[in-house]
Amino acid sequence: MEIPDEDDLNRNAWERCNHLIQSWIINSISPQIMQTLVFHESVIDAWSDLKERFAKADRIRIATLRSKINNLKQGSKTVLDYFTEIKTLWEELNSNRPMPHCTCAHPCRCATMREARNYRLENQVIQFLTGLNDQFNVVKTQVLMLDPLPSINKVYSLVIQEESNNHSLSSPIDEPLSIVSAGESRKPQGRGYSNSFRPHSHCTFCGRNNHTIDFCYQKHGHSNFQKQGSSVNASSSNDEIEV
Secondary structure, three states: OOOOOOOOOOHHHHHHHHHHHHHHHHOOOOHHHHOOOOOOOOHHHHHHHHHHHHOOOOHHHHHHHHHHHHHOOOOOOOHHHHHHHHHHHHHHHHHHOOOOOOOOOOOOOOOHHHHHHHHHHHHHHHHHHHOOOHHHHHHHHHHHOOOOOOOHHHHHHHHHHHHHHHHHHHHHHHHHHHHHHHHHHOOOOOHHHHHHOOOOOEOOOOOOEOOOHHHOHHHHOOOOOOOOOOOHHHHHHHHHHHO
């Protein structure tokens, strides 16, 4: 776009737009690069300068991104962290290697460009599934057998659901063990209490309560008996001897 003349009625409007866009560009670049653009009168010249310097593809960076994507594995990361990392690499790679668009006067109507775009999306789905841990082998096989392949966001949703199912199936295993352990820890210790003292029981040999005939001292004797900490059965047997 040509710069309007000084006496042009659109000159003021052009200057306002020029200063506005120039402020956007200056606030979006580093201070070192900004110093090389302050002397451009027109924002068109500043933009052309930036395009000439930085629009070229960095093949070294592209090679690095492809290597990171191909070698990226889930490992100890959650599915969310793994997906976020690989999606960030995809976005950067696409910005350095964008899909071409038809610039012909009469755009092509064939499906070639659409198929090329679909191939790129399918490659992302395959790369994402390949890097998942072995616990997702079932869902990986099911997704790869679909025709056509679902979108990457749909695949991510399926994997997240599988992760939630695996977590819900594995987490209750330890809960009963902890409950049993807590119950065992609350059980009273001591052989005399746990074996001989039976609340609400009745001995058919001596006729007294709180023990059974299997633990009756009058029938079986007083083996391993200690006066300190004795049970109710022991006190009842002493009363019987004094009588």
